[in-house]
Amino acid sequence: MTATPRHQQLYSSHFETKVVLRRQALLDLPDPLRVLDAYHGQGEVWTEVARRLDRPVEVVGIDKAPGEDSPAVLHGDNRKVLRAIDLDRYSLIDLDAYGMPTEQLRIVADRAPHVPVMATVIQHTIGPLPRTIMRDLGIPAMPDKRTGVYVPIRWDIWWWWWVAQLGYTHRSGVRFAEGMTKWYGLITRPAPPRPAD
Numbered sequence: 001m002t003a004t005p006r007h008q009q010l011y012s013s014h015f016e017t018k019v020v021l022r023r024q025a026l027l028d029l030p031d032p033l034r035v036l037d038a039y040h041g042q043g044e045v046w047t048e049v050a051r052r053l054d055r056p057v058e059v060v061g062i063d064k065a066p067g068e069d070s071p072a073v074l075h076g077d078n079r080k081v082l083r084a085i086d087l088d089r090y091s092l093i094d095l096d097a098y099g100m101p102t103e104q105l106r107i108v109a110d111r112a113p114h115v116p117v118m119a120t121v122i123q124h125t126i127g128p129l130p131r132t133i134m135r136d137l138g139i140p141a142m143p144d145k146r147t148g149v150y151v152p153i154r155w156d157i158w159w160w161w162w163v164a165q166l167g168y169t170h171r172s173g174v175r176f177a178e179g180m181t182k183w184y185g186l187i188t189r190p191a192p193p194r195p196a197d
């Protein structure tokens, strides 16, 4: 098969890794499978996951870019949509971000803490940490005196500390270091105790 620019783009965004991780995450989840794909794009990842599944999965997408005109895609900033719709009806929430889905994860943690989150987290390996995280963790701002730009730090240590403070104590995924550090995987917390009979 000839590698077209589109194939190269999908490959460089670890398309296959994303598909395999999502398919694996669904194995433990009961029917009906309902996924909220909060960074939907063209929905290519979930189209491929659904194609490889032997049971139905309902996918509702959110994307800020105008695109697919479908009742299954909500157009708008996912932060607004995630605050507005019922999140508990979903089996899995997908945050396939280009960067760090900080605000989005906080909203999901507040509104649907027990729904597992499939996330993509991308940042320069040594790069700035979102101010929300610095503020939440009490890390003082460290601007360079000359440029006023924040001094880069190893963000991933602080990111995972912050994620744990949201209550997500479990994660399983894969990490690629390619100048940018990319992490793909599932973020969860222990299931709530079942009520006594």
Ligand SMILES: C[S@@+](CC[C@H](N)C(=O)[O-])C[C@H]1O[C@@H](n2cnc3c(N)ncnc32)[C@H](O)[C@@H]1O
Binding pocket: 038, 039, 040, 041, 042, 043, 044, 045, 046, 062, 063, 064, 065, 076, 077, 078, 079, 096, 097, 098
């Ligand atoms: C990495 S792509 C997602 C690819 C997608 N999972 C797929 O299968 O094709 C990121 C998408 O997120 C969208 N996006 C970025 N920030 C957003 C936001 N705050 N709210 C909604 N969509 C956003 C972009 O428009 C882009 O389509």
